[in-house]
Amino acid sequence: MTPPGGEQDRFEVLWPLAPSAPDASGDDRAPRSEELAGRRIGLLWDYLFRGDEIFAAVKAEMSTLHPDVTFVDFDEYGNIHGHDEADVIDRLPIVLRRTGVDSVIAAVGA
Amino acid sequence: MAERCGIPSVAIASTGFMYQARVISQALGIPHVPVAEYPGTIPTDSSETLREKAVSAVFPVVVDGLRGLVAGVGEGDEVAEREPDPREVVFTGGLDDVQDYFEDRLWTDGLPVIPPTLDRVERFMAQTPREPDEVFGTLLPANREATVWSVAVNGVMAGCRPEYMPILVAMAEALSDPEFRIQDGGSTPGWEPLVTVSGPMVKRLGFNTKAGLMRVGPRANTSIGRFLRLYMRNVAGLLSPPGRTDKGSIGSGLNVAMGEDDDALEKIGWPPTRVEHGFAQEDDVVTVRSVYAISQPIYTSGHTAETHLAALAHIHATTVGPWIFTGIWFQRWAPLLLLNPAVAEVIAAEGLTKDDVRQYIYDHAQIGARWLDIWPHHVGGDEFELTKMIERGEAPPDFSRSTDPDRLVPTMMSPDELTIIVAGDPGRNQSRFYINNHEQGPPVSRRVTFT
Numbered sequence: 284m285t286p287p288g289g290e291q292d293r294f295e296v297l298w299p300l301a302p303s304a305p306d307a308s309g310d311d312r313a314p315r316s317e318e319l320a321g322r323r324i325g326l327l328w329d330y331l332f333r334g335d336e337i338f339a340a341v342k343a344e345m346s347t348l349h350p351d352v353t354f355v356d357f358d359e360y361g362n363i364h365g366h367d368e369a370d371v372i373d374r375l376p377i378v379l380r381r382t383g384v385d386s387v388i389a390a391v392g393a
Numbered sequence: 394m395a396e397r398c399g400i401p402s403v404a405i406a407s408t409g410f411m412y413q414a415r416v417i418s419q420a421l422g423i424p425h426v427p428v429a430e431y432p433g434t435i436p437t438d439s440s441e442t443l444r445e446k447a448v449s450a451v452f453p454v455v456v457d458g459l460r461g462l463v464a465g466v467g468e469g470d471e472v473a474e475r476e477p478d479p480r481e482v483v484f485t486g487g488l489d490d491v492q493d494y495f496e497d498r499l500w501t502d503g504l505p506v507i508p509p510t511l512d513r514v515e516r517f518m519a520q521t522p523r524e525p526d527e528v529f530g531t532l533l534p535a536n537r538e539a540t541v542w543s544v545a546v547n548g549v550m551a552g553c554r555p556e557y558m559p560i561l562v563a564m565a566e567a568l569s570d571p572e573f574r575i576q577d578g579g580s581t582p583g584w585e586p587l588v589t590v591s592g593p594m595v596k597r598l599g600f601n602t603k604a605g606l607m608r609v610g611p612r613a614n615t616s617i618g619r620f621l622r623l624y625m626r627n628v629a630g631l632l633s634p635p636g637r638t639d640k641g642s643i644g645s646g647l648n649v650a651m652g653e654d655d656d657a658l659e660k661i662g663w664p665p666t667r668v669e670h671g672f673a674q675e676d677d678v679v680t681v682r683s684v685y686a687i688s689q690p691i692y693t694s695g696h697t698a699e700t701h702l703a704a705l706a707h708i709h710a711t712t713v714g715p716w717i718f719t720g721i722w723f724q725r726w727a728p729l730l731l732l733n734p735a736v737a738e739v740i741a742a743e744g745l746t747k748d749d750v751r752q753y754i755y756d757h758a759q760i761g762a763r764w765l766d767i768w769p770h771h772v773g774g775d776e777f778e779l780t781k782m783i784e785r786g787e788a789p790p791d792f793s794r795s796t797d798p799d800r801l802v803p804t805m806m807s808p809d810e811l812t813i814i815v816a817g818d819p820g821r822n823q824s825r826f827y828i829n830n831h832e833q834g835p836p837v838s839r840r841v842t843f844t
Contacts, residue, residue: 294508301543304531315461340447366724387395392406
């Protein structure tokens with residue numbers, strides 16, 4: 284029992300955080316290859332912070348250095364941070380498959 | 394999600410959000426995903442600067458990230474220490490030593506805490522039939538389980554009385570509801586949580602519902618309000634030192650718990666919020682919500698409803714302002730009017746109901762549509778200009794009655810979004826609005842069960 288109050292008292296205190304949730308997702312690491320040639324890249328966007336401009340710059344640079352890389356634009360996937368965010372995310376596996384992409388760039392955190 | 398589909402991914406974030414990206418990637422089990430850093434502040438860069446940074450800083454990391462040549466944003470961290478058991482003593486020391494120990498670990502809100510000793514925590518647990526390891530939900534960004542035990546520990550620290558425990562449990566349950574979106578508690582608007590309390594417990598536990606009800610002071614209002622923010626820090630992991638997970642650009646001060654004045658309501662025959670929301674008159678109910686902005690004190694005078702309502706509507710419009718564009722964007726809006734009892738009495742004396750007040754505010758609290766086209770640009774969401782949202786069919790009809798950019802549009806999506814709590818100084822005539830942050834922290838209620 285901890286003594287009540289007073290300058291000389293010592294307190295045995297407990298941890299104020301809470302247990303970390305078990306990692307239910309397992310190993311979600313997608314396989315990566317160093318080869319870029321022929322890749323088809325899907326662009327996911329939260330429709331914020333000038334992602335369209337950043338994507339445009341990335342696409343332009345990529346077409347110069349790796350002309351056989353193609354892109355699927357963000358409007359194919361919808362806003363990943365809008366009022367229907369949950370639906371967009373739920374549909375994403377299907378839409379990613381349908382659009383045939385093998386890589387994804389997601390933006391923008393700001 | 395893409396990684397879970399076997400598709401290698403790279404993300405892009407600006408400098409100020411790299412720490413948050415790291416924590417979130419770990420919480421979601423994708424620490425290996427690289428994040429390309431955009432150096433600086435995106436909204437204030439010129440188009441030329443933005444392109445230059447995208448090419449020189451973002452592009453190389455994107456390419457190497459897709460090729461598997463860049464470490465993930467959440468990789469390489471130190472291995473987490475073993476987490477203590479709930480009843481395990483983590484530190485022993487004097488009062489000042491305990492404060493220092495907690496402060497060093499960011500386990501406080503900056504104020505001294507009551508040391509959470511086992512006997513104190515057990516006194517809280519004795520006030521609830523819930524099992525200590527019952528989990529209400531997993532809270533991001535820390536990815537921690539909101540347990541009954543953690544509620545008791547933080548309740549002790551906040552200075553609550555043990556008899557508040559059922560209220561704290563209900564608050565933690567509401568906070569853990571996915572609808573509340575606790576993961577957005579660190580967004581840049583810097584919203585602050587608010588708990589409102591309604592029911593017989595308000596009087597029984599000594600909540601102040603009269604003059605100065607939103608001031609720090611009375612223990613029930615103050616410690617319960619403090620608990621809410623402390624729980625968001627310690628269990629959800631929303632930490633506010635610069636560079637941490639709470640990205641509130643400025644933020645605001647603590648909201649104490651707001652109590653509803655049942656006596657004032659009974660006098661004028663208006664229902665309390667709990668009854669309006671489907672609970673019974675005899676129920677005790679807590680509601681948690683975000684507060685993005687608080688209006689100025691709204692003095693309204695006169696013995697006719699119209700004079701009061703016109704002033705209230707004007708201040709609502711100026712408080713919400715163009716931020717209503719976010720309500721349309723996320724299809725969620727939930728302002729709160731803390732209505733002075735004397736003012737409510739004048740309004741009710743004309744036979745007007747709470748619904749009439751809501752309708753009046755909706756009809757008269759208006760701003761120029763032009764601002765809803767301008768403001769999204771400042772916030773960083775050009776796609777959410779009102780004109781574009783109207784074109785996409787996302788805005789309610791009252792926002793598109795004409796194409797005149799100077800037309801007046803509402804500052805709510807619909808009248809029924811407005812919560813009206815009657816409380817405050819019955820000897821004066823001052824009310825206030827508390828504006829929530831769209832889908833982030835909408836009002837979520839829970840019944841409180843006392844043993």
